[in-house]
Structures are given as C-alpha cells and as structure tokens.
Amino acid sequence: xxxxxxxxxxxxxxxxxxxxxxxxxxxxxxxxxxxxxxxxxxxxxxxxxxxxxxxxxxxxxxxxxxxxxxxxxxxxxxxxxxxxxxxxxxxxxxxxxxxxxxxxxxxxxxxxxxxxxxxxxxxxxxxxxxxxxxxxxxxxxxxxxxxxxxxxxxxxxxxxxxxxxxxxxxxxxxxxxxxxxxxxxxxxxxxxxxxxxxxxxxxxxxxxxxxxxxxxxxxxxxxxxxxxxxxxxxxxxxxxxxxxxxxxxxxxxxxxxxxxxxxxxxxxxxxxxxxxxxxxxxxxxxxxxxxxxxxxxxxxxxxxxxxxxxxxxxxxxxxxxxxxxxxxxxxxxxxxxxxxxxxxxxxxxxxxxxxxxxxxxxxxxxxxxxxxxxxxxxxxxxxxxxxxxxxxxxxxxxxxxxxxxxxxxxxxxxxxxxxxxxxxxxxxxxxxxxxxxxxxxxxxxxxxxxxxxxxxxxxxxxxxxxxxxxxxxxxxxxxxxxxxxxxxxxxxxxxxxxxxxxxxxxxxxxxxxxxxxxxxxxxxxxxxxxxxxxxxxxxxxx
Amino acid sequence: xxxxxxxxxxxxxxxxxxxxxxxxxxxxxxxxxxxxxxxxxxxxxxxxxxxxxxxxxxxxxxxxxxxxxxxxxxxxxxxxxxxxxxxxxxxxxxxxxxxxxxxxxxxxxxxxxxxxxxxxx
Numbered sequence: 001x002x003x004x005x006x007x008x009x010x011x012x013x014x015x016x017x018x019x020x021x022x023x024x025x026x027x028x029x030x031x032x033x034x035x036x037x038x039x040x041x042x043x044x045x046x047x048x049x050x051x052x053x054x055x056x057x058x059x060x061x062x063x064x065x066x067x068x069x070x071x072x073x074x075x076x077x078x079x080x081x082x083x084x085x086x087x088x089x090x091x092x093x094x095x096x097x098x099x100x101x102x103x104x105x106x107x108x109x110x111x112x113x114x115x116x117x118x119x120x121x122x123x124x125x126x127x128x129x130x131x132x133x134x135x136x137x138x139x140x141x142x143x144x145x146x147x148x149x150x151x152x153x154x155x156x157x158x159x160x161x162x163x164x165x166x167x168x169x170x171x172x173x174x175x176x177x178x179x180x181x182x183x184x185x186x187x188x189x190x191x192x193x194x195x196x197x198x199x200x201x202x203x204x205x206x207x208x209x210x211x212x213x214x215x216x217x218x219x220x221x222x223x224x225x226x227x228x229x230x231x232x233x234x235x236x237x238x239x240x241x242x243x244x245x246x247x248x249x250x251x252x253x254x255x256x257x258x259x260x261x262x263x264x265x266x267x268x269x270x271x272x273x274x275x276x277x278x279x280x281x282x283x284x285x286x287x288x289x290x291x292x293x294x295x296x297x298x299x300x301x302x303x304x305x306x307x308x309x310x311x312x313x314x315x316x317x318x319x320x321x322x323x324x325x326x327x328x329x330x331x332x333x334x335x336x337x338x339x340x341x342x343x344x345x346x347x348x349x350x351x352x353x354x355x356x357x358x359x360x361x362x363x364x365x366x367x368x369x370x371x372x373x374x375x376x377x378x379x380x381x382x383x384x385x386x387x388x389x390x391x392x393x394x395x396x397x398x399x400x401x402x403x404x405x406x407x408x409x410x411x412x413x414x415x416x417x418x419x420x421x422x423x424x425x426x427x428x429x430x431x432x433x434x435x436x437x438x439x440x441x442x443x444x445x446x447x448x449x450x451x452x453x454x455x456x457x458x459x460x461x462x463x464x465x466x467x468x469x470x471x472x473x474x475x476x477x478x479x480x481x482x483x484x485x486x487x488x489x490x491x492x493x494x495x496x497x498x499x500x501x502x503x504x505x506x507x508x509x510x511x512x513x514x515x516x517x518x519x520x521x522x523x524x525x526x527x528x529x530x531x532x533x534x535x536x537x538x539x540x541x542x
Numbered sequence: 543x544x545x546x547x548x549x550x551x552x553x554x555x556x557x558x559x560x561x562x563x564x565x566x567x568x569x570x571x572x573x574x575x576x577x578x579x580x581x582x583x584x585x586x587x588x589x590x591x592x593x594x595x596x597x598x599x600x601x602x603x604x605x606x607x608x609x610x611x612x613x614x615x616x617x618x619x620x621x622x623x624x625x626x627x628x629x630x631x632x633x634x635x636x637x638x639x640x641x642x643x644x645x646x647x648x649x650x651x652x653x654x655x656x657x658x659x660x661x662x663x
Contacts, residue, residue: 219606276632532647534554535554
C-alpha cells in the first residue's frame with residue numbers, strides 16, 4: 001500500500017465507523033414492528049426526502065451515469081433524465097395514496113382489498129427478485145471499486161470485500177432496523193451531495209465556468225468530435241438499437257414508482273402530506289445531482305483518457321468519477337489528487353452501503369411481514385416473532401446476495417440496475433396503479449399482473465443478447481455465457497417495451513376472467529382511506 | 543384476521559357516497575390524469591426525437607450547446623415545474639377537503655366509543 005491507498009483505506013474505515021455508530025444509536029430506540037419496519041413513522045418530510053435521495057442515488061447513478069456519459073457522450077444523459085422524470089409518476093400517482101393505504105410493505109396496499117395470501121405471496125416474490133437484482137449491482141460495484149482503489153487484484157480479495165459489504169448490510173438492518181437504515185441514508189445523501197458539488201465546482205473552474213467550452217474540450221479529447229455531443233453514438237446504430245433505447249427509456253420512467261425499497265420509504269413519515277414533501281425534496285436533490293453528473297461525465301471525457309484500454313474504459317466507465325476527482329485535485333501522484341481520489345471513493349463506498357442496507361431491509365420486511373406473518377402464520381404471529389423472522393431473513397437474503405455477487409463480478413452495474421427497473425415496472429407498477437385507480441380490479445388480476453410481468457420480463461432477459469450470443473466487431477464475447485452457447489431470440493437488451501405492456505395486459509385479463517366481487521366492493525373503503533387518510537396508520541410514540 | 547383486511551366500518555361507505563368526496567376525487571384526478579399524460583408524452587417525444595430527429599436535435603444554438611442538450615435540460619425544468627404545480631394544487635384545493643372528511647371519520651369513531659362499541663379502525 002502506498003500513501004494514497006492508505007488514506008483511502010482510512011477514509012473507508014471512517015465511513016464504516018460512522019455508519020456503525022449510527023446503527024448502534026438507532027438500535028436503542030427500535031422495538032416493535034412499527035419501529036423496525038417504518039422507523040416509527042416519525043421522520044419529517046425533509047428528513048425522508050434526504051433518505052429517499054440517499055436510497056435512490058446508488059452506485060449506478062454516481063459511478064454508472066457519469067461513466068456512461070464519459071464513454072458514450074450524450075446518450076448517457078438519457079439515464080439521468082429517465083431516472084428524474086420517473087419521480088413524477090411516484091409523486092402524482094403513488095406516494096400519498098400508498099402512505100395512506102399501506103403499513104409496512106408494498107403488498108399491504110393490495111392486501112387491503114384482495115385475498116391476502118395470494119397477493120402477498122406474489123408481491124413478496126417480486127419484491128425479493130427486484131431487490132436482489134438491485135443488490136447485485138451495488139455489490140458488484142463495491143467489489144470493483146474497492147479492488148481497483150486499494151490496489152488489490154486477487155479474486156480472493158474481491159470476494160472478501162463483497163463478503164465484508166454483505167456482513168455490514170446485514171448488521172445495519174438487523175441491529176438498526178428502519179431507523180438506523182434511514183439515518184445511514186441521510187448521512188450518505190449529505191456526503192454524496194457535498195462530494196459531487198466539490199468535484200463539479202473544480203471541473204467547471206478548469207473551464208472558467210463556461211459549459212460550452214467544457215463540451216468542446218470533451219468532444220476534442222475523445223476524438224469523436226461533435227457526434228459525442230449528439231444523440232445516437234451508442235444507440236443510433238440501427239433500428240434494433242433505437243428500439244433498445246426506447247425500451248430503456250420506458251423502463252426508466254416507469255420503474256421508480258414500482259421499486260419496493262423506494263415505496264416503503266413513504267411509510268416512515270406521519271402523513272400523506274409529509275410523503276408529498278419528501279418526494280418534493282427528493283426531486284430537488286436528485287435533479288440537482290443528475291445535472292451535476294453532466295459536468296462529471298463530460299468533465300471526465302475532457303480531462304481523462306477514455307480511449308480503448310484506458311482505466312476508465314476498462315472499468316466500463318465506473319471509475320470515471322473517482323479518476324476525475326484525482327485529475328482535478330492535481331493529477332496522479334500529487335497530494336491534492338490523492339486526497340480527492342480517496343474522498344470521492346469513500347463517498348462512493350458510503351453510497352453503496354446505504355443502498356444495500358435499504359434493499360436488504362425491504363426484502364427482509366416483505367418476507368417477514370407478508371410471507372411469514374400473514375401467509376404462513378395467518379396473522380397470528382406476535383410482533384417479536386415477526387421482527388425476529390425479519391432479522392433472520394436479512395441474514396438469508398444477505399447471504400444469497402453475497403453468493404450471487406461473487407460470480408457476477410463481470411456484469412455491468414448500469415445494466416443490472418436497468419434490469420431491476422424493468423422488473424419493477426413490469427411486475428409491480430401495473431398492480432399498484434390498477435389497485436388505486438380501477439374499481440373492478442381483483443385478486444386474480446393482481447396475481448396475474450405480478451407473475452405475468454415478472455415472468456415475461458425474466459424470460460425476455462434470458463432470451464436476450466445480454467445472456468447469450470452477443471459478440472463485438474472483433475469477435476470478442478460480450479454475453480454472460482460462453483461464446484459457444486447461443487439461445488437468444490429476443491433482439492433487445494432491455495425488455496421493458498414488451499414486458500411492461502404485458503404486465504398491464506395480464507392484470508386486465510386476470511381481472512375480467514374472475515368473478516370475484518369482494519375486491520370490487522372493498523374499493524370504496526380503500527379509496528376513502530387513500531384520498532383522505534381516514535384510518536391510515538399513525539406515527540408511534542417513543 | 544379475515545381474508546380481507548378492510549374494516550367494513552359503515553362510515554367509509556357514508557363518506558364515499560358524500561358529495562364532498564366526489565368533489566375531492568374530481569379535484570385530485572382532474573389534475574393528475576392530464577398532467578401524467580402530458581409529462582409522459584413530453585418525455586417520449588424527447589426519447590423519440592433523440593432517435594429519429596438527428597438533424598433538428600444536432601442544431602447548434604450557442605457555442606457547443608445544441609438542441610438535444612437544451613431539450614434534455616427542459617425535461618429537468620418541466621419535472622421541477624410539474625412537481626411544484628402539483629404540490630400547490632394539493633395544498634390549496636385538495637388538502638382542506640381531505641382534512642374535513644377525515645375529521646368526519648374521526649367523529650364517527652368517537653361516536654362509536656361513546657355508544658360503548660369498540661372502534662373498528
């Protein structure tokens with residue numbers, strides 16, 4: 001280890017110590033299910049807005065998007081726009097109604113008027129699947145980041161780092177519950193915003209705060225000219241890639257409002273109005289952050305070597321932000337560069353830890369509250385039993401994520417996250433929207449929507465060039481499976497354009513083919529509760 | 543616990559059938575439905591034009607800033623604006639009605655308690 005690596009290691013340890021401290025502090029106040037799952041519903045709109053941002057701005061946002069812009073120019077910008085516009089779906093259609101009609105998990109809101117056991121089983125299944133895809137992306141990011149920054153190359157070390165991250169997230173969730181997780185996310189949001197503002201300022205200062213000049217330098221330095229600033233460099237090649245672009249765009253904009261770890265954040269505030277305030281803050285913070293990723297991405301393209309074989313390109317763009325920080329701090333070997341590189345890497349590490357904690361908590365809550373307490377024990381479990389099962393589930397899910405993440409090391413982070421968005425939009429969004437706005441919707445419609453969207457999305461991904469049969473111009477294998485295996489028949493990398501309409505279609509078909517009347521009758525009550533807050537869950541006193 | 547989780551308290555049906563509730567729902571939906579359609583169309587227009595309107599999107603405006611970049615930034619601006627309009631609409635036109643209906647719900651539960659029944663919330 002040289003000086004930089006030592007400094008980086010110290011800052012990483014600092015991040016870990018701070019978050020562990022928060023968790024112990026929160027654990028003293030966490031008793032009972034409302035505290036464990038929903039932080040007692042005592043967070044203010046502003047606090048929750050920070051936590052939502054901390055939960056949402058994952059490694060894919062911080063490392064992935066700036067990297068995509070650094071490598072592909074303008075086309076990477078679609079991710080920023082889709083990830084932000086998506087919040088309008090959450091704000092206008094979902095956040096407040098969900099706050100009023102649910103308790104702890106995404107399934108609560110369906111169970112309010114449907115037969116509990118089938119809809120809870122379905123919703124818990126899709127919650128776990130979405131969260132595991134999302135978890136894998138974060139853990140792969142952590143592995144890549146830590147190994148490259150600390151200069152350890154061995155596969156064993158990579159695996160050990162992943163195991164370490166996995167153990168930390170299990171610790172946050174089992175000890176701190178929702179309260180601890182929320183504070184970890186708030187601290188992370190502050191660190192991430194501060195770090196991003198600093199680097200953006202330093203990048204813009206290099207170009208006398210003239211953004212046009214920065215763009216010019218980026219197009220010159222990459223050697224791609226004006227095409228680097230125009231749409232189509234990555235996705236404009238032919239009709240297939242253009243359809244892929246649209247498919248990705250649709251999944252991004254519709255996915256957010258179906259992400260279980262985002263949805264359950266709305267249960268941590270006392271009222272629907274506070275849920276609205278949290279989304280307003282989240283939109284402001286996330287919007288500001290994504291605007292800065294433009295400066296980071298084009299800044300990396302302007303100031304770093306992003307050509308074939310460069311460090312940035314080899315990491316799939318994931319190291320663009322940290323290396324940019326080093327460059328604006330004075331360059332490789334300088335003290336300023338070393339400090340900024342260590343600082344930004346520590347911020348990225350905090351980002352990953354906060355997101356994995358939120359995801360683990362979400363899936364553990366769903367397994368304990370939906371599957372164990374309501375499907376298996378049929379509502380007879382005590383709060384203590386339920387919380388104990390949630391903690392055990394956090395261990396199991398953390399373990400599964402660790403085991404899957406080690407072989408998944410060569411997968412691209414942005415792809416895994418986009419896939420999680422596609423699954424969320426296909427499996428979760430149709431049943432949420434139908435349940436809140438369609439009186440006729442019923443149990444069979446809900447289960448068909450969830451399983452239909454989930455299965456079609458997974459089948460299309462398995463049949464896509466991502467899994468098998470993709471080679472680049474030089475004949476190098478780009479698919480997950482070895483080159484000799486090719487069973488792909490679906491031409492697009494992104495399944496959303498087909499699987500999201502299928503989710504809505506199955507939800508409609510299942511509904512009209514069922515004769516169940518009870519769900520329809522219960523809609524009036526759900527509607528009153530969702531729109532007025534009558535009988536909604538209250539905050540719990542300390 | 544029953545198969546269905548709802549409370550079946552009669553006050554819900556009563557509130558649901560009241561003109562105030564119809565008005566509340568109308569005020570909520572008359573904002574969110576058109577605006578959701580609007581921002582989705584506006585966003586898809588952006589995605590499609592990035593794909594198929596290269597000539598227009600690549601037009602340079604100032605220095606190296608082209609239409610595509612400005613269009614993307616307008617998506618940010620419209621998102622901020624719609625979020626702000628929504629919050630203003632809800633605060634002014636929807637929240638007062640919702641609080642009023644919720645107060646009637648609370649009053650009905652208190653009535654139950656007075657009559658010696660368990661509140662079935």
